[in-house]
Amino acid sequence: MASIREVAKAAGVSVGSISRYLNGQQLKAANMQKIKRAIDDLGYQENIIAKGLKNNQSFAVGLLMNNLASRLSMDIVSSIEAVMEQAGYSILLSGFQGSSTLAANKVDYLLSHAVDGLILFEADQNWPGMARLADVQVPVISLNSPNGLANVDSILVDDRGSVRRLVQHLIAQGHRRIGVLAAPQTDYTAHERLTGVREAVRSHPHVEATVYYGDYSRPSGFEGAQKLIDDHVDALFVCNFNMALGALEYCNRAGIRIDQDLAFSHFDYLDEMSSLISNRLVIQQPAKEIGKMCAERLLSRINHQSENVGATFVFDNLIVGLGDDPHAETQPTIVTP
Incomplete structure (x- = not known):
C-alpha cells in the first residue's frame, strides 16, 4: 500500500x-x-486507526433505535449512513424495543466503544440513566423525542400540526364522524398525533372523533378499521403506516370503496401506496432530510463547528392531497435553547 x-x-x-x-x-x-x-x-488508503489515536477520535458514531424494523427508521438510518460514510465514519447500530432499561444499557455499551457521537431515536430524556447525557464528553442528538438536556440537540417533526391540518380539512369537507386508528399513548410521537386530532375537533361540537388504539401492527389496523366502520364513521384517519395497510386490507375485503364510501387518510413513509389509491390524503415525513440533517449536525458538533448547542430543529410534514409537493425538500425551523 x-x-x-x-x-x-x-x-x-x-x-x-x-x-x-x-x-x-x-x-x-x-x-x-x-x-x-x-x-x-x-x-492510497488512510490509516483511520492511527489517525483516530492521534486526534483522540474513533471515527465511529453510535445510533440507538427504538424499532429497527420500522420503515421510517430504516429510511432515516440509510440517510444518516450515507453522510457519515462519506465523512469517513462508521455506525454502531443498536436497538432497545421500547425498553427504558435496555436503552440505558445500550447507551453504556456505545459509550464504552469510544464513539465520537450519539444519536438516540425515540428515547425519552426522563428514562432512568438518561440525565447523564448532559455530561458525556461526546455530542448527542435526539430524534423524534424532545430533549432539553444540555449537550443534546433535538430533531423533531410537527406531527401534531400536520394531523390537525388534515383533520380540519376532513371537517371542512363535511365529515362529522371521524374514526381514528391511534397507536398506544406511551411515546411522544403517538401522543402528538392523537393530540392533533383532538385539537382539530375541539372547536366543532357537532364533530365526533372515535378512537381505536392499535399496536402499530397490520393486524391491529385490520381489526380497528372493522370496529370503526361498524360504528358508522364516514372518514378514517390512521396514525401509522403498518396499521394503514391493515385498514386498507379490511376495506378491500369488505368491499368498501375508498373516497366513495369512506374518506381515508394516513401516514405513509415511503409512498408505497401511491399507485393504489388516487386523491388520497397522506402525511409523509421527510425521512431522508431528517437523516441528512442529523448526520451533518452531529459531524459539525464533533468538529466543534456548531453554534446553539442544545437547539431544537422542527421539520414540517408534507400532506399529499392538500397541495403539498411530495418531492419538495423541507428545511427545519430552529428553536434555540
Missing part, C-alpha cells in the same frame, strides 16, 4: 499539504486536484 510520502511525491506537494487535505482543510484548487489524482492512482 502506498505511503503518504509517495502520495506527496506523485502530487508534487509537501507531506504537510497531504495531511491538511486528508483532515478536510481547504488548499489551492489545483493542489487539491493533484492530491486527489495521486491518491486515486496510487490506491
Whole structure:
C-alpha cells in the first residue's frame, strides 16, 4: 500500500499539504486536484486507526433505535449512513424495543466503544440513566423525542400540526364522524398525533372523533378499521403506516370503496401506496432530510463547528392531497435553547 510520502511525491506537494487535505482543510484548487489524482492512482488508503489515536477520535458514531424494523427508521438510518460514510465514519447500530432499561444499557455499551457521537431515536430524556447525557464528553442528538438536556440537540417533526391540518380539512369537507386508528399513548410521537386530532375537533361540537388504539401492527389496523366502520364513521384517519395497510386490507375485503364510501387518510413513509389509491390524503415525513440533517449536525458538533448547542430543529410534514409537493425538500425551523 502506498505511503503518504509517495502520495506527496506523485502530487508534487509537501507531506504537510497531504495531511491538511486528508483532515478536510481547504488548499489551492489545483493542489487539491493533484492530491486527489495521486491518491486515486496510487490506491492510497488512510490509516483511520492511527489517525483516530492521534486526534483522540474513533471515527465511529453510535445510533440507538427504538424499532429497527420500522420503515421510517430504516429510511432515516440509510440517510444518516450515507453522510457519515462519506465523512469517513462508521455506525454502531443498536436497538432497545421500547425498553427504558435496555436503552440505558445500550447507551453504556456505545459509550464504552469510544464513539465520537450519539444519536438516540425515540428515547425519552426522563428514562432512568438518561440525565447523564448532559455530561458525556461526546455530542448527542435526539430524534423524534424532545430533549432539553444540555449537550443534546433535538430533531423533531410537527406531527401534531400536520394531523390537525388534515383533520380540519376532513371537517371542512363535511365529515362529522371521524374514526381514528391511534397507536398506544406511551411515546411522544403517538401522543402528538392523537393530540392533533383532538385539537382539530375541539372547536366543532357537532364533530365526533372515535378512537381505536392499535399496536402499530397490520393486524391491529385490520381489526380497528372493522370496529370503526361498524360504528358508522364516514372518514378514517390512521396514525401509522403498518396499521394503514391493515385498514386498507379490511376495506378491500369488505368491499368498501375508498373516497366513495369512506374518506381515508394516513401516514405513509415511503409512498408505497401511491399507485393504489388516487386523491388520497397522506402525511409523509421527510425521512431522508431528517437523516441528512442529523448526520451533518452531529459531524459539525464533533468538529466543534456548531453554534446553539442544545437547539431544537422542527421539520414540517408534507400532506399529499392538500397541495403539498411530495418531492419538495423541507428545511427545519430552529428553536434555540
